[in-house]
Amino acid sequence: MSSLYERLGVEKSATTDEIRRAYKDLAKQKHPDRGGNPEEFKQIQEAHEILTDEQRRRMYDLTGSTNEQGGPASGMAAGGIPFEFMSGMGPFGMPGVAFDIGSMFGGMFGSRGPSGPGRRPKHPKGPNKHHDVGLTLSDFYNGRDIKLKFNQARKCDGCKGTGAATGGTESCGSCGGRGVRTHTHMIGPGMMAQQTGPCDVCNGEGQRVLRPCKSCHGKKYVEREKILDIQIRPGMRDGQTLVFAGECSDSAEYEQPGDVILTLKRADAPTSELDQWEWRGNDLWIRKQITFAESVIGFKRTLEGHPSGKTLVVGWRKGALVHGATLQAPGWGMPQQGGGTGTCFVQIWVQTPQPREWSVEERDQLRELLGGEVQTMDAEDVVPLQPSSLDTRN
Numbered sequence: 001m002s003s004l005y006e007r008l009g010v011e012k013s014a015t016t017d018e019i020r021r022a023y024k025d026l027a028k029q030k031h032p033d034r035g036g037n038p039e040e041f042k043q044i045q046e047a048h049e050i051l052t053d054e055q056r057r058r059m060y061d062l063t064g065s066t067n068e069q070g071g072p073a074s075g076m077a078a079g080g081i082p083f084e085f086m087s088g089m090g091p092f093g094m095p096g097v098a099f100d101i102g103s104m105f106g107g108m109f110g111s112r113g114p115s116g117p118g119r120r121p122k123h124p125k126g127p128n129k130h131h132d133v134g135l136t137l138s139d140f141y142n143g144r145d146i147k148l149k150f151n152q153a154r155k156c157d158g159c160k161g162t163g164a165a166t167g168g169t170e171s172c173g174s175c176g177g178r179g180v181r182t183h184t185h186m187i188g189p190g191m192m193a194q195q196t197g198p199c200d201v202c203n204g205e206g207q208r209v210l211r212p213c214k215s216c217h218g219k220k221y222v223e224r225e226k227i228l229d230i231q232i233r234p235g236m237r238d239g240q241t242l243v244f245a246g247e248c249s250d251s252a253e254y255e256q257p258g259d260v261i262l263t264l265k266r267a268d269a270p271t272s273e274l275d276q277w278e279w280r281g282n283d284l285w286i287r288k289q290i291t292f293a294e295s296v297i298g299f300k301r302t303l304e305g306h307p308s309g310k311t312l313v314v315g316w317r318k319g320a321l322v323h324g325a326t327l328q329a330p331g332w333g334m335p336q337q338g339g340g341t342g343t344c345f346v347q348i349w350v351q352t353p354q355p356r357e358w359s360v361e362e363r364d365q366l367r368e369l370l371g372g373e374v375q376t377m378d379a380e381d382v383v384p385l386q387p388s389s390l391d392t393r394n
């Protein structure tokens, strides 16, 4: 396609007047009313229109485009950046697109966004602190009062947590007292991003301390010794938690301090199977060893270390006991929450007699007492039994 200048038959350096004159002459010759080609006449008209418009002529000279907006029809500029992004002016007069990263991600200020000038928004509640409280079975049985001592920071009463003496502040010059500042970053060619965040000079407070508070020396918080009274009551359980609401330290990040949560833990847990008190629900369990003869004729035992502190003597005389049999002493278990006491279970551990050779007289006596047939082990039709690994007795 011929250039706009060629269409009108003028030089590229032609003045606007020269272009107008050339157009007038051509129009007379090429007008369709006078038998000219309508398409050719349209092209002459277009050339005249563009070249007599100072701005469009300059754009045409630069880009060769006859497009109204001055860019190639595809909308792509030479650098490959989508043309739309280049339109408009970014911050500081630079072409670009302004993003507010804070609003894009929405999370920089928590869910609420900046909450007014001068205040760095806080999370509502601080994290809880967990501690285990080690207790003996006897503590759980009888109850116990414990004092837990720790250092607790509280907002200074003298300055209400500002850290400044009365009238001892001035507006932060860096953020104009707003507590927030907007930073601009280049995030790509011609693309600017705006990020709004807490002012780093005043830490988002909007105020600068000139004269610090005398009570807290400008620290905003005062540490003091805090004593928690922990009352272990009979009926409380191993693993139970006690919540002391808001007893963590105050801090700048949270509107409310977290809770101190104590978990009651039995510290004297059983280490071996025999003679150890096991706590199950409301009940106490203990395994007691008796001799084989006692399993037959009955026994009496003192159960040491009952958590009540009382001496518990138990006895049985109502028939033979097999290994693993369970007897009970109601009322000797653990205290229950709503009153009452669980059961003490005694599991019998029968001690197997040492192997020995019984004399004929002893065998006869035992058989007479306990029953049994006359044994003639020498007979040839007897299959002698062997020890089995399935024997769980010990």
Ligand SMILES: [Zn+2]
Pocket (backbone or CB within 6 Å): 172, 173, 174, 175, 176, 177, 178, 179, 180, 199, 200, 201, 202, 203, 204, 205, 206, 207
């Ligand atoms: Zn500031």
Ligand SMILES: [Zn+2]
Pocket (backbone or CB within 6 Å): 156, 157, 158, 159, 160, 161, 162, 163, 164, 213, 214, 215, 216, 217, 218, 219, 220, 221
């Ligand atoms: Zn203070």
